[in-house]
Amino acid sequence: MSSEKQFTRNEVSRRNNKSDLLIIIDNRVYDLTKFQDDHPGGHEVFLQVAGQEASEMFHDVGHSLDAKELMVKYCLGEVVAADRIEPETPQRSWSETDPPTTLSSDSGSAAWHLPVVLGVLATLLYYLLF
Numbered sequence: 001m002s003s004e005k006q007f008t009r010n011e012v013s014r015r016n017n018k019s020d021l022l023i024i025i026d027n028r029v030y031d032l033t034k035f036q037d038d039h040p041g042g043h044e045v046f047l048q049v050a051g052q053e054a055s056e057m058f059h060d061v062g063h064s065l066d067a068k069e070l071m072v073k074y075c076l077g078e079v080v081a082a083d084r085i086e087p088e089t090p091q092r093s094w095s096e097t098d099p100p101t102t103l104s105s106d107s108g109s110a111a112w113h114l115p116v117v118l119g120v121l122a123t124l125l126y127y128l129l130f
């Protein structure tokens with residue numbers, strides 16, 4: 001259990017105006033009431049997402065590392081476990097369908113044939129020509 005302050009999405013949704021403005025990014029709750037007038041992207045965007053989930057919009061903008069460091073200052077806590085949205089992680093099981101062991105042992109044994117054959121050919125040519 002985290003020691004951070006916990007918020008339900010319902011609680012956050014009620015704090016959705018210019019004088020009390022919370023948003024949710026990646027299951028963390030930010031109080032942007034004091035930051036809205038300093039936000040380089042303007043305060044209107046915050047009013048659009050006030051009290052709501054804003055992860056997609058935040059990431060779509062491609063905020064800089066500076067912006068991500070600044071966020072920490074405005075973080076109040078996190079969303080309660082029951083209300084969390086897990087980020088989508090693509091699950092690929094290629095390792096099960098395409099075991100790499102067969103491929104690497106095959107190409108491993110073939111790999112030293114070529115230089116040996118070339119070496120033999122070069123030696124034959126040397127004796128034939130000189």
Ligand code: HEM
Nearest residue numbers: 030040041045049054057058061062063064066067070071
């Ligand atoms: C804690 C939350 C946020 C912080 C600390 C923050 C901070 C910043 C900073 C520092 C910039 C300047 C550019 C950069 O350094 O990336 C910026 C730009 C911007 N932000 Fe945010 N931002 C936050 C949330 C949001 C959200 C939720 C939205 C959209 C709903 C948003 C939309 C924008 C836009 C549209 C720009 C302008 C991008 C441009 O002109 O290229 N920001 N923000």
